[in-house]
Amino acid sequence: MLNNVIAIIAISFLAVGSLWGIGNLLHPPNQNKIESSHGSILLVAQNNAFNETNPTIYVKENKPTKLIILNKDFVKHDFISNELGINTAYLTTEQDFVTAVAGHKPGEYTYYCSFHPQMKGKIIISK
Numbered sequence: 001m002l003n004n005v006i007a008i009i010a011i012s013f014l015a016v017g018s019l020w021g022i023g024n025l026l027h028p029p030n031q032n033k034i035e036s037s038h039g040s041i042l043l044v045a046q047n048n049a050f051n052e053t054n055p056t057i058y059v060k061e062n063k064p065t066k067l068i069i070l071n072k073d074f075v076k077h078d079f080i081s082n083e084l085g086i087n088t089a090y091l092t093t094e095q096d097f098v099t100a101v102a103g104h105k106p107g108e109y110t111y112y113c114s115f116h117p118q119m120k121g122k123i124i125i126s127k
C-alpha cells in the first residue's frame with residue numbers, strides 16, 4: 001500500500017515535471033526582450049551589458065513607463081536615448097537612477113551607454 005502511494009507521488013512529480021518541460025519548449029522564455037512589470041522596468045548594468053542581453057524595451061505610446069537603471073559594475077555606466085531625451089549621466093557602483101520612457105510617436109528608438117559601444121539596444125513604442 002505504502003509503495004503504491006510512493007509510486008503515485010513519484011509519477012505525479014514526473015508528469016508535472018515533463019509538462020513544465022514541454023511548456024518551456026513550446027514557449028521558450030524570451031531572454032532578449034523586456035516588458036514593464038508593475039509599471040516599471042529595471043535595467044541592471046553589469047559585466048558591460050544591460051540585463052546581460054541588452055534587451056529590447058517595449059512600452060506603449062503616451063504611457064510613461066518608469067525606468068530604473070542600476071549600476072552593479074565596478075566601472076561607470078550611463079544610459080542614453082537621444083531621441084527620447086533620456087540621459088542618466090554617469091552612474092558609479094551601486095548607484096541607480098529613476099527616469100521614464102515616454103513617447104508620443106510609435107516607432108523604434110535606440111539606447112546606449114556612452115562608455116561602452118557594445119551596450120546598446122532598442123526601445124519600441126507601440127500603440
Ligand SMILES: [Cu+2]
Nearest residue numbers: 077113115116
Ligand atoms: Cu557602460
